[in-house]
Amino acid sequence: MHSDSFKFAISRRALIKTAGASALVAAAGLPSRLFAADPIKVAAIYTVPVEQQWVSRIHKAANAAKERGDIEYVYSENTANNDYERVMREYCEAGHKLVLGEVFGVEDAARAVAKDYPDVAFLMGSSFKPDAAVPNFSVFDNYIQDASYLSGLIAGAMTKSKNIGMVGGYPIPEVNRLMNAFMAGVKEVAPDTKFQVAFIGSWFDPPKAKETAFAQIDGGADLLYAERFGVSDAAKERKILAIGNVIDTQADYPDTVVASALWHFEPTLDKAIAEVKAGTFKADDYGVYSFMKNGGCSLAPLGTFDGKVPDDIKAKVAEKEKMIKGGSFTVEINDAEPKSS
Structure with missing residues (x-):
């Protein structure tokens, strides 16, 4: 099910629409083609209903970012593990610049998709660490x-x-x-x-x-x-x-x-949105943004x-x-x- 509801929160900061800024973005790596006030296209893929506790917090944060005008947000819920890769690819092909989700059962497939779409940022719930070989794939977990x-x-x-x-x-x-x-x-x-x-x-x-x-x-x-x-x-x-x-x-x-x-997923998502908008998103572990001090x-x-x-x-x-x-x-x-x- 694809819906334009709430899940996974996000943030601000944008790029300046000048040749010089575009060159800096290209040099930084990813993403590109973003302009100062443009909300970024965000898609989320969930393996459970959005009312499930863990996913509901991501959904809440994403909707908050959407309401601020920082992102456009769509999502799929109840996505089976054996269908996860296909849905990821569909969102990438549709021009989404940040893809959120939980890949606890589909780690290998998710990272393979990320390799195929280097201009898309991926922020995924995972028990594993980021890999420099997949520079556009970051991980998070609820370190509460x-x-x-x-x-x-x-x-x-x-x-x-x-x-x-x-x-x-x-x-x-x-x-x-x-x-x-x-x-x-x-x-x-x-x-x-x-x-x-x-x-x-x-x-x-x-x-x-x-x-x-x-x-x-x-x-x-x-x-x-x-x-x-x-x-x-x-x-x-x-x-x-x-x-x-x-x-x-x-x-x-x-x-x-x-x-x-x-x-509270907001600090995690806001950090990722800011990195995507600045063109500085890279493989990283966002777990620390779930800590109480953050x-x-x-x-x-x-x-x-x-x-x-x-x-x-x-x-x-x-x-x-x-x-x-x-x-x-x-x-x-x-x-x-x-x-x-």
Whole structure:
């Protein structure tokens, strides 16, 4: 499905329409043929629906950039892995200058397409690093371990059974690091906490995530880490607590979701748009733009739970957040698969 909606945010700065500027752009490499006030054509390819947590943040950022007039934006959702390369090529042939997406299952094909279209910039969610051999292919990931750690501090104070269930999509780095950071936060407050860790083998299967969560509740969990949709539904039905991931769902679960680690894709996308418009886009790792110190993540307001989280924990969270932003405390990036304990 091709649509002109919202997803993946972007930014500003443009080239001056002079022969001298054109020469500089050509010398810098990519892209070319951009003029001062022209929005760049951006296309995004998603393997899941745009309401899925991770992709929804990209979509939101892209729509914000579109509304600012920085980009034109189209997207495809629910694109199967075996169809991903074809859709990429179609967007390139249609003149899009920046292509966004997630290529966790189609790395080789995506990089091959990028090689065939050197004048197109690619910014792709990936577990792998940029390659100088494909200078127009940059990677990003949601490095929101800072906010995940802070949510763990809160969870450690809120669990009474000291038994927490965690349901993830796949045990890949971008999921593992968030779970590990969350677990580290929990252990700092409640070191004797046990974890039940499970992966459902899907990025979007709410019924399966819900059933997995029910099993963990039956196993003694009184708080769930909702890395996937469906987990908070199980928590709500069984009247236990949940911690959200990537988006804030407390409005939908006011008595269930205590806190959430939020991902803000805007800094990542804005940086890429600025590079494309300046003709300086190159193979790079944009992961750092998801760090808290760069505005790429935050802890959602406690909202309905503001009066229920202990004051000493709220003070600890505020202190740690200040330290993270100031650089005096660094949350470990641990991409190893988390295990039940």
